[in-house]
Amino acid sequence: MKSKVVxxxxxxxxxxxxxxxxxxxxxxxxxxxxxxxxxxxxxxAGFGALRAAENTGKARHISITPAGDIYVKLARPxxxxxxxxxxDTNGDGKMDETQGFGNYGGTGMYIKDGYLYAxxxxxxFRYKLNDKQQVIDPNAPEKIVTGLIEKNQHETKSLVLDNxxxxxxxxxxxSNSCQEKDRTPGSMxxxxxxxxxxxxxxxxxxxxxxxxxxxxxxxxxxxLRNVVGLDWNQQDxxxxxxxxxxxxxxxxxxxxxxxQQSSIYPAECMYALKKGDNAGWPYIYYDQDQKKKIxxxxxxxxxxxxxxxxxxxxxxxxxGHMAPNGLLFYTGSQFPEKYKNGAFIAFHGSWNRxxxxxxGFFVVFQPFKDGKPFGQYEVFADGFTGSPExxxxxRADHKPCGLAQGQDGSLYVSDDVKGTIYRIVYNKK
Amino acid sequence: xxxxxxxxxxxxxxxxxxxTAQKSPAKKPVxxxxxxxxxxxxxxGKLVYTQNCLTCHQADGGGVSxxxxxxxKTTYVLGDKLRLAKIILNGFSEKVEIDxxxxxxxxxxxxxxxxxxxADVLTYVRSNFGNKASAVTVAEVSKARTGK
Numbered sequence: 001m002k003s004k005v006v007x008x009x010x011x012x013x014x015x016x017x018x019x020x021x022x023x024x025x026x027x028x029x030x031x032x033x034x035x036x037x038x039x040x041x042x043x044x045a046g047f048g049a050l051r052a053a054e055n056t057g058k059a060r061h062i063s064i065t066p067a068g069d070i071y072v073k074l075a076r077p078x079x080x081x082x083x084x085x086x087x088d089t090n091g092d093g094k095m096d097e098t099q100g101f102g103n104y105g106g107t108g109m110y111i112k113d114g115y116l117y118a119x120x121x122x123x124x125f126r127y128k129l130n131d132k133q134q135v136i137d138p139n140a141p142e143k144i145v146t147g148l149i150e151k152n153q154h155e156t157k158s159l160v161l162d163n164x165x166x167x168x169x170x171x172x173x174x175s176n177s178c179q180e181k182d183r184t185p186g187s188m189x190x191x192x193x194x195x196x197x198x199x200x201x202x203x204x205x206x207x208x209x210x211x212x213x214x215x216x217x218x219x220x221x222x223x224l225r226n227v228v229g230l231d232w233n234q235q236d237x238x239x240x241x242x243x244x245x246x247x248x249x250x251x252x253x254x255x256x257x258x259x260q261q262s263s264i265y266p267a268e269c270m271y272a273l274k275k276g277d278n279a280g281w282p283y284i285y286y287d288q289d290q291k292k293k294i295x296x297x298x299x300x301x302x303x304x305x306x307x308x309x310x311x312x313x314x315x316x317x318x319x320g321h322m323a324p325n326g327l328l329f330y331t332g333s334q335f336p337e338k339y340k341n342g343a344f345i346a347f348h349g350s351w352n353r354x355x356x357x358x359x360g361f362f363v364v365f366q367p368f369k370d371g372k373p374f375g376q377y378e379v380f381a382d383g384f385t386g387s388p389e390x391x392x393x394x395r396a397d398h399k400p401c402g403l404a405q406g407q408d409g410s411l412y413v414s415d416d417v418k419g420t421i422y423r424i425v426y427n428k429k
Numbered sequence: 430x431x432x433x434x435x436x437x438x439x440x441x442x443x444x445x446x447x448x449t450a451q452k453s454p455a456k457k458p459v460x461x462x463x464x465x466x467x468x469x470x471x472x473x474g475k476l477v478y479t480q481n482c483l484t485c486h487q488a489d490g491g492g493v494s495x496x497x498x499x500x501x502k503t504t505y506v507l508g509d510k511l512r513l514a515k516i517i518l519n520g521f522s523e524k525v526e527i528d529x530x531x532x533x534x535x536x537x538x539x540x541x542x543x544x545x546x547x548a549d550v551l552t553y554v555r556s557n558f559g560n561k562a563s564a565v566t567v568a569e570v571s572k573a574r575t576g577k
Contacts, residue, residue, distance in 0.1 A: 075495070076531070152522060152533040184537040251484050351493040352484050395491065417494070 032093030046428030056419035060107040061402035065133035073109035101138030108159035147213040154226035172226035173200035178282035189298030229327035242324035263356035269314035280311030288317035321350035322360030332409025346400040358394035474553025490558030498532040514573035
């Protein structure tokens, strides 16, 4: 009897010890503590946030390894390093080791099938990972895509991969609305907008083929002015993108649009893409209140006339100019059930709402059901700017940019002003 | 380093303006007489700014990071007036680095503005947003436009 008692108390002890040991080795499975101020963020009840890292630089897209390490793509290299590898040595969720490599700025950062994919503003690279999901040789990436157009606007090349060995790369239009004279009041649109031949769309390339350029890839979807946030929806096995809608309706056509209308139109659109789709830029834009595809004023529109019926309709339409820079379909189990397979969108925040107050600078949640948007979106994480005044003026302390999911279901958000990496966790049980 | 250079240049301009004013006391009453016209010019300059510049350069002249350059104490704004007027007339499509930040958005030509409007808006910009530089005249804008 006695030995049985001893044995039965040893088992749980061993189990606890084992859990502790397991927790020490696998940091991502340990519940980390939120910062006392939730990293300055306003979140729904039960959620908390911590600053996993600070002052990393202009942190654009990020990717988290199964071990909880963070890869960060910087818009501009910091001390010659354009990609950061952040490691947490003691499991408290605060990254305390930083290594850098890759001497180029850019935005794209994505881990898939044993490789880290990264983009400059004209090329795509990949780095082979070891069994700890760490880059084996930071100085010898494979160049997958080269020669993509890079001009003074919308030059970032976001990327994502599907499950069939393809990488999807955004090539943004080097123009606001394909006017004969870009951003010039009253200038009309170029007939058969020539920009669309090499930009203003999503290109598909092979993930494992070297030195591909336009001729080797497929223009997967066109008529997309600029996409920064994009993700592969695993439930639908389909590419979803967030378009940055055109700017300055009032500045360019003041007789047709008030400053107030210009500040909220056109919509920032989420599109579910199929091969060959055309979203209509620069010929039309989507008006979220009329719920119509409206002919652009550069192409004969008057703010009401509809156009281009063959253009695809957005899956979700958000208010204008908020600059969606990150899209993530949540597949984790840490957050409550309603978040599963729904979309998080990081809105970087507006600038051309001026002279009206600026808006955005938050992370939004759009519920999905059976792979389709379902119900109204809600603001999930706010407070990045520091104050309502800083939101209105656009002089934000932090601007959310990239989104990534940890193996444990934590949501990570990057900030490309000061380089804070936020980790949002659910505490309530 | 760059910021200090810009501040230094701003300082120089301010000192130069101050010195000029001190050296020619005879001009003082003239300056006082000019005031209503200068005030009208500034008011008109603000209007031109609001209608043509504000969206990109913002209400505080601070611009938009990575895209539209700030107009606060930069050599472009405080320096050579001819060069500044030519930016308004011809537009600007180069990437420009200010205080270590790069700005890359395109600025269209605003040559549809009159010489008076350009003089007014530049005078407004050069004396707002923390800037203290001399007024820009219609003659100077005309010279930038025609080369004469």
